[in-house]
């Protein structure tokens with residue numbers, strides 16, 4: 001059984017594009033600001049474009065601490081060097097595997113905002129590691145405008161069909177509004193072994 005640890009840093013996975021729905025971009029800014037407001041370090045993929053850029057800008061403009069972790073080959077594609085200099089910590093890795101491991105190691109919790117295939121791959125890997133008892137760090141799906149509903153439906157279908165083993169280990173939180181993400185994270189350790197109550201806006205999948 002892992003020991004409970006106070007959450008100090010939060011890894012955010014999200015799109016390197018803006019997406020079509022402006023609520024998604026706005027959610028990135030809001031989450032960045034609320035991480036900073038709560039004194040939580042943002043750990044993310046160091047992209048300065050799309051929703052990744054919005055989260056980082058939201059955090060940095062509000063005086064928050066930000067760690068960006070990016071493989072060398074992606075710097076030109078996903079970031080502009082001028083904006084990278086604003087990060088208070090930049091880690092350049094040799095490859096994607098090293099990036100993903102470092103993002104995992106350096107974070108106490110994980111959030112999936114809307115994004116594409118990279119975002120999906122990253123958050124699913126974090127869930128598989130939870131299923132394999134590699135960690136008990138909280139996982140939150142930010143279900144802005146119902147973005148994650150198709151994935152949540154698929155996961156429920158897998159459960160119903162008996163393919164999600166150790167299901168009790170894979171219980172991501174689902175919140176509908178960006179403002180609710182940080183309160184959900186901060187309540188997560190207590191709800192695990194404490195009073196068992198989650199804030200109203202939060203459901204467990």
Ligand SMILES: Nc1ncnc2c1ncn2[C@@H]1O[C@H](COP(=O)(O)O)[C@@H](O)[C@H]1O
Pocket residue numbers: 014015016017045047074078096100115116117118119120121122
């Ligand atoms: N296969 C991947 N594993 C981990 N991370 C990846 C992968 N492919 C892309 N990424 C990174 O994820 C973010 C967001 O990508 P989106 O496809 O825009 O969701 C970006 O930093 C990618 O480098």
